[in-house]
Amino acid sequence: MLTFYRRLYPFKAIFNWLNHEHAPSKLFNQREFAFTLAGDVYLRYQSFNSHDDLKKQVCQLNPTRFEIGPVYSSKPRDKKTARAGGFHPIMRELVFDIDMTDYDPIRTCCSGAGICKRCWAFISAAVHVLDTAIREQFGYEQLLWVYSGRRGIHLWISDKEAMELTDQQRKALVGWLTVIQGGGKESKKLSIRSGMRSLPPSLQSILEHLAVVFSELILADQNCFGDKEGGETLLQLIPDAGVVVALRKLWSDDPSRHSEDRWQDFKAQIRSCDKGSQQRLNLTAAMEDIIIQYTYPRLDAEVSKHRNHLLKAPFCVHPKTGRICVPVNPKTIDDFDPETVPTVGQLLRELDETQVTTEGEQGEGRPAVADWSRTSLKSYVEMLDNHAKEIMGEFRKEKRAAADESW
Amino acid sequence: MFKGGEKKFTLNDSGSPHVGQHGFLKYPTRLNFYDDAPLFDISIEEFETAAIDRLRILAEIESSAARNRTWEELKTVTNAQCVKYLPLNSNTAKNNDIESERRKDHLGHFILRLAFCRSEDLRRRFIKAETTLFKVRYEGDVFSEREQFLSSRDFNWVPVTKAEKQEHWNELLSSYYGSKIEAERKKAFESEKYYKVKWTRVPDLVEKRRVFLAGGWAFVPGREQSSIIYHEFEVHIEKALEMTARMLPRLDEDTRLMPILDNLSQGFLAGISSEWSNPAGENPDELKAEMIDDLSKKHFPMCMKTLHDNLMRDNHLKHFGRLQYGLFLKVLGLPIEEAIVFWRKSFSRMTDDKFNKEHKYNIRHSYGLEGKRANYPAKSCLQILTPGPSDHGCPYRHYSAENLQSALLSTYSQSGLTSADLPEIMAQVKAGHFHVACTRVFEITHSFRGVKKGEGIGGGESVTHPNQYAARSMELDKPQVEGDAMVIEA
Numbered sequence: 018m019l020t021f022y023r024r025l026y027p028f029k030a031i032f033n034w035l036n037h038e039h040a041p042s043k044l045f046n047q048r049e050f051a052f053t054l055a056g057d058v059y060l061r062y063q064s065f066n067s068h069d070d071l072k073k074q075v076c077q078l079n080p081t082r083f084e085i086g087p088v089y090s091s092k093p094r095d096k097k098t099a100r101a102g103g104f105h106p107i108m109r110e111l112v113f114d115i116d117m118t119d120y121d122p123i124r125t126c127c128s129g130a131g132i133c134k135r136c137w138a139f140i141s142a143a144v145h146v147l148d149t150a151i152r153e154q155f156g157y158e159q160l161l162w163v164y165s166g167r168r169g170i171h172l173w174i175s176d177k178e179a180m181e182l183t184d185q186q187r188k189a190l191v192g193w194l195t196v197i198q199g200g201g202k203e204s205k206k207l208s209i210r211s212g213m214r215s216l217p218p219s220l221q222s223i224l225e226h227l228a229v230v231f232s233e234l235i236l237a238d239q240n241c242f243g244d245k246e247g248g249e250t251l252l253q254l255i256p257d258a259g260v261v262v263a264l265r266k267l268w269s270d271d272p273s274r275h276s277e278d279r280w281q282d283f284k285a286q287i288r289s290c291d292k293g294s295q296q297r298l299n300l301t302a303a304m305e306d307i308i309i310q311y312t313y314p315r316l317d318a319e320v321s322k323h324r325n326h327l328l329k330a331p332f333c334v335h336p337k338t339g340r341i342c343v344p345v346n347p348k349t350i351d352d353f354d355p356e357t358v359p360t361v362g363q364l365l366r367e368l369d370e371t372q373v374t375t376e377g378e379q380g381e382g383r384p385a386v387a388d389w390s391r392t393s394l395k396s397y398v399e400m401l402d403n404h405a406k407e408i409m410g411e412f413r414k415e416k417r418a419a420a421d422e423s424w
Numbered sequence: 425m426f427k428g429g430e431k432k433f434t435l436n437d438s439g440s441p442h443v444g445q446h447g448f449l450k451y452p453t454r455l456n457f458y459d460d461a462p463l464f465d466i467s468i469e470e471f472e473t474a475a476i477d478r479l480r481i482l483a484e485i486e487s488s489a490a491r492n493r494t495w496e497e498l499k500t501v502t503n504a505q506c507v508k509y510l511p512l513n514s515n516t517a518k519n520n521d522i523e524s525e526r527r528k529d530h531l532g533h534f535i536l537r538l539a540f541c542r543s544e545d546l547r548r549r550f551i552k553a554e555t556t557l558f559k560v561r562y563e564g565d566v567f568s569e570r571e572q573f574l575s576s577r578d579f580n581w582v583p584v585t586k587a588e589k590q591e592h593w594n595e596l597l598s599s600y601y602g603s604k605i606e607a608e609r610k611k612a613f614e615s616e617k618y619y620k621v622k623w624t625r626v627p628d629l630v631e632k633r634r635v636f637l638a639g640g641w642a643f644v645p646g647r648e649q650s651s652i653i654y655h656e657f658e659v660h661i662e663k664a665l666e667m668t669a670r671m672l673p674r675l676d677e678d679t680r681l682m683p684i685l686d687n688l689s690q691g692f693l694a695g696i697s698s699e700w701s702n703p704a705g706e707n708p709d710e711l712k713a714e715m716i717d718d719l720s721k722k723h724f725p726m727c728m729k730t731l732h733d734n735l736m737r738d739n740h741l742k743h744f745g746r747l748q749y750g751l752f753l754k755v756l757g758l759p760i761e762e763a764i765v766f767w768r769k770s771f772s773r774m775t776d777d778k779f780n781k782e783h784k785y786n787i788r789h790s791y792g793l794e795g796k797r798a799n800y801p802a803k804s805c806l807q808i809l810t811p812g813p814s815d816h817g818c819p820y821r822h823y824s825a826e827n828l829q830s831a832l833l834s835t836y837s838q839s840g841l842t843s844a845d846l847p848e849i850m851a852q853v854k855a856g857h858f859h860v861a862c863t864r865v866f867e868i869t870h871s872f873r874g875v876k877k878g879e880g881i882g883g884g885e886s887v888t889h890p891n892q893y894a895a896r897s898m899e900l901d902k903p904q905v906e907g908d909a910m911v912i913e914a
């Protein structure tokens with residue numbers, strides 16, 4: 018682990034990403050870091066003046082992982098000497114956490130801590146929806162998606178406005194995005210259509226996409242309604258006693274009827290109602306609701322609502338799986354396979370192997386290239402580097418614009 | 425004289441108010457965003473009246489929240505209070521002195537800023553109450569005057585063009601709230617004028633999905649303008665308060681002001697409300713949540729006084745403390761509705777949600793309104809004296825000698841207890857006669873009511889129950905009708 022921090026962890030890239038410019042600013046040195054040490058010792062309110070400082074401390078403490086918190090009004094490590102009321106969070110990336118746990122009630126391929134390529138599809142569906150919503154509706158551009166190392170994904174948004182959101186605004190944004198309350202499958206947990214018959218526009222625009230996910234993932238692959246119990250779950254979501262009775266009768270002789278067929282049965286029932294009738298409208302609405310309930314992102318709202326929430330730093334090692342929390346490109350998320358993410362053991366081996374060859378070629382002395390670039394960590398660090406560069410470019414532009422204005 | 429707070433803000437020892445030379449239109453509208461600090465000289469008296477009158481109204485607004493009043497009820501109560509203490513008439517009210525009304529409003533707001541900027545908790549409560557007051561006034565404003573006010577400030581909203589509305593027609597229509605009758609809703613929508621604002625300025629509309637969002641802009645229907653204004657007001661006051669807090673240390677030099685400001689903020693914390701100061705029409709015997717703080721100072725035995733003070737200081741009490749103090753208040757005669765108000769206010773840092781979920785039930789339970797509906801008695805001295813799982817015991821027993829002495833002096837020196845009394849009290853404590861010590865303190869602190877040594881809480885009885893102590897003390901406070909000393913049942 019120590020070798021990993023010493024030679025592979027991309028402190029510089031992390032610094033650039035958090036700091037938005039080359040010279041250390043309060044975005045970095047008034048930022049809280051928290052360390053989890055062996056034996057569950059938790060060290061909060063650490064702060065550093067530079068990435069070298071951070072690296073030194075990390076190498077000294079050798080934490081199992083560390084977390085990044087908000088930028089405070091003064092340096093967190095001087096918290097005790099700050100005058101009363103002089104220490105409070107002022108800025109923070111807007112963050113999201115999507116975790117497989119919230120999908121446990123509906124996934125059928127794995128359970129508990131397990132995750133496979135198939136259930137990752139839930140996560141990638143969520144990433145699509147959230148990524149699009151944040152960009153199109155809220156207009157944010159600096160998004161970094163990070164695999165959590167096991168069964169979830171984090172999103173960090175670094176746009177200036179996003180950094181400056183108050184807790185109240187964060188809560189509002191989460192409210193806008195939250196559709197599913199709680200995570201059970203037993204009954205309807207949607208909070209949409211309040212006072213309105215039709216879906217809110219933000220949902221209407223993604224319904225088409227969700228319908229595709231629904232038929233591929235929920236019906237075809239996960240076959241969520243494919244046994245007696247699953248069938249009953251579906252029936253409970255249908256607000257029409259007549260239709261429920263008819264479907265239950267239809268399915269009673271065929272308990273293992275496939276979800277796709279059951280869905281077709283349901284749709285046939287809807288089609289048999291008169292066009293434009295209230296019954297048909299209700300059933301169509303229920304159908305849309307079911308699609309949304311099963312495919313819409315399930316967010317851990319608490320993480321996003323408060324500026325002072327701590328979130329694991331990218332490139333930390335997941336203690337159980339040993340996998341690195343690497344950045345993920347949302348455009349290719351469908352091809353992402355958590356099982357191919359490098360583990361710390363694998364990286365150290367790669368390092369050892371390439372060490373031999375480079376030493377053979379170059380002899381003594383510091384290698385010209387960074388150690389991480391000789392391992393499979395390379396593409397991931399580059400991803401963060403590029404992302405940080407974009408943020409820094411944006412920051413320079415804003416600074417220049419502000420300077421222009423003040424002339 | 426002091427200079428501080430914001431910009432110039434001067435104050436004269438005496439002398440009549442002196443209006444600045446800003447011409448006639450110093451306050452063109454009723455509504456005020458309080459951008460600039462008052463720039464006129466005022467007397468201490470004017471200073472105090474403006475502040476206290478405003479404070480009454482803000483305290484009433486806070487009370488309304490704790491009492492769960494509806495918006496309409498709150499408006500009625502607040503408007504009535506405003507007429508009494510802080511009238512603010514519109515431009516059409518020709519025969520009122522509009523200028524001086526608005527000046528008082530302006531002044532009061534700024535003085536209270538000084539008093540309430542000093543802790544985060546106070547700031548938060550002040551902002552909430554002020555914003556509510558602003559809303560009440562905004563809603564009640566004459567249309568033309570409101571328009572005048574709106575156009576006097578740049579609220580930074582961009583009108584949505586016809587083409588844009590056309591482009592997002594369906595999205596806008598489906599997030600348009602209105603009549604249940606679809607045709608009517610559509611008609612209203614067609615004539616609705618839309619504005620674009622950054623979404624961060626209308627968080628409440630966003631949270632409820634009542635707007636359409638694109639690229640970070642919220643498309644807000646014209647009639648939701650008020651929502652933007654309220655938020656703007658809130659943010660504006662919040663920033664101003666933080667600024668004032670930073671400037672405040674400079675004020676410390678003026679020794680006459682600090683005590684006034686301290687009193688003001690304490691008054692708010694204890695919830696001075698006009699209902700309390702004018703109990704007209706109310707049953708005078710009925711205890712109100714707002715009275716508890718005052719009663720605790722005059723009538724509570726040390727154990728309960730300590731619990732009360734801890735509660736006020738921390739906005740929190742541990743479980744057994746809550747139970748003990750809650751039952752004491754119940755037996756004291758605090759009705760259930762008032763108990764809920766009292767605890768709601770005391771736990772000021774708690775969310776409504778948490779309070780309703782975790783505490784309301786318990787309070788109702790202790791009044792025998794929930795669960796097995798038992799009539800729980802308050803704890804007696806004996807129970808309090810026995811060491812239990814709590815640290816909320818009897819101070820005479822559980823405090824160290826040193827702490828007890830300083831606590832006694834700080835609690836009761838206003839009621840006549842001096843350090844000369846301490847040896848006698850401490851001797852009883854040493855001998856293990858805790859309630860005797862408590863009884864002696866009662867005698868000393870009520871000697872101004874004619875209680876003599878050895879008389880105890882009446883007929884030589886000593887304290888065996890905190891409620892008996894408090895009841896007797898309150899009884900003594902009442903104008904005596906009959907000559908006989910009254911005997912109180914424990």
Ligand code: SF4
Nearest residue numbers: 725727805818862890
């Ligand atoms: S003796 Fe009784 S009333 Fe007096 S402080 Fe102790 S417990 Fe309270």
Ligand SMILES: [Zn+2]
Nearest residue numbers: 126127133136
């Ligand atoms: Zn799986």
